Amino acid sequence: AQSVTQLGSHVSVSEGALVLLRCNYSSSVPPYLFWYVQYPNQGLQLLLKYTSAATLVKGINGFEAEFKKSETSFHLTKPSAHMSDAAEYFCAVCPAGAGSYQLTFGKGTKLSVIP
Amino acid sequence: GAGVSQTPSNKVTEKGKYVELRCDPISGHTALYWYRQSLGQGPEFLIYFQGTGAADDSGLPNDRFFAVRPEGSVSTLKIQRTERGDSAVYLCASSLGSGTGSGELFFGEGSRLTVL
Numbered sequence: 001a002q003s004v005t006q007l008g009s010h011v012s013v014s015e016g017a018l019v020l021l022r023c024n025y026s027s028s029v030p031p032y033l034f035w036y037v038q039y040p041n042q043g044l045q046l047l048l049k050y051t052s053a054a055t056l057v058k059g060i061n062g063f064e065a066e067f068k069k070s071e072t073s074f075h076l077t078k079p080s081a082h083m084s085d086a087a088e089y090f091c092a093v094c095p096a097g098a099g100s101y102q103l104t105f106g107k108g109t110k111l112s113v114i115p
Numbered sequence: 116g117a118g119v120s121q122t123p124s125n126k127v128t129e130k131g132k133y134v135e136l137r138c139d140p141i142s143g144h145t146a147l148y149w150y151r152q153s154l155g156q157g158p159e160f161l162i163y164f165q166g167t168g169a170a171d172d173s174g175l176p177n178d179r180f181f182a183v184r185p186e187g188s189v190s191t192l193k194i195q196r197t198e199r200g201d202s203a204v205y206l207c208a209s210s211l212g213s214g215t216g217s218g219e220l221f222f223g224e225g226s227r228l229t230v231l
Contacts, residue, residue: 004157009155036222041224042224043118043119043206043221043222043223043224043225044158044206044208044222045222046219046220049219090157090158092157101146101148101163101170101171101210102160102163102171102174103150103158103160103220104160105150105157105158105159106157107155107156107157108156108157
């Protein structure tokens, strides 16, 4: 069984400031971890994923996340927020393995960027 | 089209009615998934197809929900005797490989169902 906890349903940052969105997971087996972004009126889009290679994963639009097994965390960061980053972000987990498919999502964090 | 297409984008129905939601995956994607996203929640897994067959339907909440993919491409999610609690956004996704470890899931924009 697996679960995901995203701390903070809403996060506001100033343009140019650091973005930090928190995700903690629980999994009975080694996990794959994902961050998805949902822009208004659009479908979920994959930002980045951890699949047991490098623990620091770089994604699109300057985002990155670090898998920390000891902390069961997969926090998402970006050094400098842009207005275009305003969206809802979802962390997800599934059991590791090529045939794994059942993503378990967190409740999401809505990011607002203040000019 | 290039992406996953879902129709209708919005559906309003009355309690007790029957509803069909359609998903047209990316051409060539063998795997298809349905998720449901209730207000304030993340998406929840409903069912997974590999080709024409439902490989895992463990997420379907009850027997009022059914999904088909008869030709291994387009899928239809069917909800009988709708209830107000079925109101949600129903998301469809497809992938080239057999799972998330081997490929990215591509999501459609969803079908928003409102049951009055």
